[in-house]
Amino acid sequence: MSDLESRLRHAMTEATAELRIAPDLADRVVRRTCRRKTARAKTAAAAAVAVVLAAVPAYHLIQERRHVVSVTVAENVDGVEVRDLPDGFGRAETFEVTDHGLRGKAARWSRGDRTIQVTVYRPGKLAGDYLELQQRGFLRDGTLWLRRGSGGGLISPRHDNLIWFEQDDLVVRVTTSTSAKKYLEPVAMSLHVPWDPVLDTMRVSYMPERFRLVSSEPQGILDGLGRWWRSTDRTASMAVEVVRGDRAKNLSKLRWVSWPTAEELIDVRTTAVGRSRALEGRVASKGGRIDKGRMLMWLVQPGLGVRIWAMGATDDEVRRVAEGIEPAPPPAGPSVDGVEVPPALQSVPEAARDSALGWNWTTATTYWGHPPGKGWYVAVSVHRGGLVGTDLWRKDTFHTTPRTSTFGGVRGLMTASTETVRVGGRPRLMRIRSFAWEPRTGLAVVVTTAEDTMSSTAHPDLDLDRLVGSIRARQP
Amino acid sequence: MNPPEGFAEFVAARGTSLLRTAYLACDFPDEAEDVLQSALERACRNWHRLRADAAPEPYVRKIIINLAISRARRRAILRFIPTHSPPDRPAPAASDVELRQVLVDGLRTLPPRQRAVVVLRYWEDLTESQTAQILGCSVGTVKSQASKALVRLRAWLGEEVTGLVGS
Incomplete structure (x- = not known):
């Protein structure tokens, strides 16, 4: 492969790395398909009528067909979808802003003297509420606005300026001209912040409307990786946690939770989630005197468990969330624990599979070519769990000290060594290189190539750089 | 529904x-x-x-x-x-990060069929016959379109940047 092809591949990978489909894409497609079917039926019926009523103006039919047009996103402002913008405001002018120390991206629509602006600030790890905004200088004369967002917001006295914490790391502002202030709250309420329903290899397919995601990225929760949701009125919260490894070997191990303070699980009873046996109990501290909600937990398989910790949520809400947690659909092609295998490996015979439970992570490995120690091979290992990426995981994964390196356009850790194996009764020196990187929190991929240094027939598709680039490009 | x-x-x-x-x-x-x-x-x-x-x-x-x-x-x-004015074309930039952006811009200047061949061959990693099947053409056409696309991209990048990329 020439250098231009390789750079082109990297360029295409980088250009598309940030792209994600909206979680409701399938629903939108189905709705639009359904409307088109209805519209076609109506058009056919109208055409039949038109034979009889030839004098009916053509534009009537055209107007009917306008119903076919689906609800589309007027603009995507740094990941926030602006929907239901009033008619006639045309295309947005987009620009960057810095307000009171927060950098953001904005889109502004105009119609005559009327303007509507949506600004999205992503201040990194800033977690806070409306007081934090006021301290920074936003709407010092504003009043509390609690209609959406995890941290509350502020509205200006003239009702033409609105700012709120949508999530811990996401602040949204809507401003209008005085002449367009009637659109302020409708636009704010119609904003949609898509969130990724996939958590590890599970998918959270249902969350009650009143709950909003607290942070856009999965985070460490108790023993695993999870997400927090909080109700808009801040009276309830729900955490969904996926636990991997030895901590989820069986239900009784899953029961032992690394509580943040002195909580304990009491009144535990056996129940079921779907077909899985589950445990449910009350979370309390101070010997049961302080109520801290309830917890429901079950095993998906040995080494993979799910816990829901809910405070202020109803039994029905918790039950429906639990029933909606399902394994995420695997990639269409061959994969190793949800990570798609590069096409180059699909023509190489699979030699062996292996899996292991770490303290707080799991590892699944597939070998192509030969089993380890029997000749050349390529191995792809997928490590998942709350402790993946930590020093403890590194020590357990690498037998020698890894060094930072770049393969396939991604930075990661690399080790290199040699090993002598006997092939056909003769000693062969194998050059073994392993490269590990973390595509996202709680997930690491390790690609290992063991090359026969005596062989002159190296397979060009099994180049480490190319394999890493190909796996990276296929990450959803 | x-x-x-x-x-x-x-x-x-x-x-x-x-x-x-x-x-x-x-x-x-x-x-x-x-x-x-x-x-x-x-x-x-x-x-x-x-x-x-x-x-x-x-x-x-x-x-x-x-x-x-x-x-x-x-x-x-x-x-x-x-049109009275020629289309704008950004001057190719030489740094590594900018080079990638220039490459993606260059990809968009390719005729649609050549761009499709590049995407299917070098990004989707499809074989020449799989690419030919999708495009409804012969394997020979895929080869020639891919070759022409790379020539065009090199020309787009200009001599200065092509030196950085290599042949």
Whole structure:
């Protein structure tokens, strides 16, 4: 492969790395398909009528067909979808802003003297509420606005300026001209912040409307990786946690939770989630005197468990969330624990599979070519769990000290060594290189190539750089 | 209306990958989602037939590529209307990070069919025969289109940058 092809591949990978489909894409497609079917039926019926009523103006039919047009996103402002913008405001002018120390991206629509602006600030790890905004200088004369967002917001006295914490790391502002202030709250309420329903290899397919995601990225929760949701009125919260490894070997191990303070699980009873046996109990501290909600937990398989910790949520809400947690659909092609295998490996015979439970992570490995120690091979290992990426995981994964390196356009850790194996009764020196990187929190991929240094027939598709680039490009 | 069985799972699993293909194959990034949605609509209408064949992804990918090519061609007809000023072309930049952006810009200057070949061969990692099957042409055409595309990209990058990239 020439250098231009390789750079082109990297360029295409980088250009598309940030792209994600909206979680409701399938629903939108189905709705639009359904409307088109209805519209076609109506058009056919109208055409039949038109034979009889030839004098009916053509534009009537055209107007009917306008119903076919689906609800589309007027603009995507740094990941926030602006929907239901009033008619006639045309295309947005987009620009960057810095307000009171927060950098953001904005889109502004105009119609005559009327303007509507949506600004999205992503201040990194800033977690806070409306007081934090006021301290920074936003709407010092504003009043509390609690209609959406995890941290509350502020509205200006003239009702033409609105700012709120949508999530811990996401602040949204809507401003209008005085002449367009009637659109302020409708636009704010119609904003949609898509969130990724996939958590590890599970998918959270249902969350009650009143709950909003607290942070856009999965985070460490108790023993695993999870997400927090909080109700808009801040009276309830729900955490969904996926636990991997030895901590989820069986239900009784899953029961032992690394509580943040002195909580304990009491009144535990056996129940079921779907077909899985589950445990449910009350979370309390101070010997049961302080109520801290309830917890429901079950095993998906040995080494993979799910816990829901809910405070202020109803039994029905918790039950429906639990029933909606399902394994995420695997990639269409061959994969190793949800990570798609590069096409180059699909023509190489699979030699062996292996899996292991770490303290707080799991590892699944597939070998192509030969089993380890029997000749050349390529191995792809997928490590998942709350402790993946930590020093403890590194020590357990690498037998020698890894060094930072770049393969396939991604930075990661690399080790290199040699090993002598006997092939056909003769000693062969194998050059073994392993490269590990973390595509996202709680997930690491390790690609290992063991090359026969005596062989002159190296397979060009099994180049480490190319394999890493190909796996990276296929990450959803 | 409920989605056909397995359709939502397919979109969840492969949607992002298909969106990326659409993004690279289209003239303008904004078109990608629209093209993907149109392709998925067609797939949704024929889902039961597709499921019987058990391979919806190549079908959807083929629609995406064909939609992108036909849209670009329609737009090309409009471009024949003469304009007084030549089209803007950014000066190629030499740094590594900028080089990647220039390469993606260069990709968008390719004729639609050549761009489709580049995306399918070098990003989707499809073989020449798989690419030919999607585009409905011969393997020889795929080879010549890929070769012409790389020549054009080198020309687009200019001599200065091509030196950095190598042959």
